[in-house]
Amino acid sequence: MIGAGIKRGTAELAVLSLLQEGPLHGYELARRIERQTNGALRFTLAALYPMLYRMEQQRWIRGSWETSANGRKRRCYRLTPVGKKKLAPLQREWEELFGALQRLTKAAHA
């Protein structure tokens, strides 16, 4: 599993990316992150819930209480147009970070 120190900020990218595919609730988001990364990236729900509130306040996502077929209440989140616009620059920023780190670590071999 990837350590807490280096994965900061990845939860935001992960949530926005996953919500692009369709609406999801918090508990399911945590599972999808873990599964789609083969367990490499994992977040506790105590980290996800406060983040979902922040993102909702920023209007990147919109939450609504829904009742599933099982009768369970859960808060379902959808990506807003604002959130959609934030995703591309965020992805670019991460790619830029990867490139920067490669220039730093690969140069050491030369």
Next chain:
Amino acid sequence: MIGAGIKRGTAELAVLSLLQEGPLHGYELARRIERQTNGALRFTLAALYPMLYRMEQQRWIRGSWETSANGRKRRCYRLTPVGKKKLAPLQREWEELFGALQRLTKAAHA
């Protein structure tokens, strides 16, 4: 410039990588990070100095006061064998993170 939120933990990787090439002092480390990444990655010295102390306490690096040809005193850091051993797993962890994020963001297009 890459935001503070997503670059957490990169300073450690950057310092270890740069010290692989040879001993450097704090001020110079900050400049090298900025130059080798074309300004994409940048750290204030207030972030670097406390980190250098931590890394020295962990015996990853070793600092010694030296006087340059100009007569300026500065603390010169060298990578220890312990630090050398830490670099490879750290690099692997970052590569794992990149892979995990790609699986998350690329899957959304499918």
Next chain:
DNA sequence: TCTAATATATAAGAATCCTATATGTAAGGG
């Protein structure tokens, strides 16, 4: 009935970055 899985929520703490501030030397221009 007990346990596991589902589902959300909050409090307290750790870690790493930031801005702002402080100190001091050396070099160069006016």
Next chain:
DNA sequence: CCCTTACATATAGGATTCTTATATATTAGA
């Protein structure tokens, strides 16, 4: 000679985002 810029280290206080621990409540299955 003074002022500014570059060099060089140091610390205080604050922001953010992750952690563990705890709480609550429903549903399904043994």
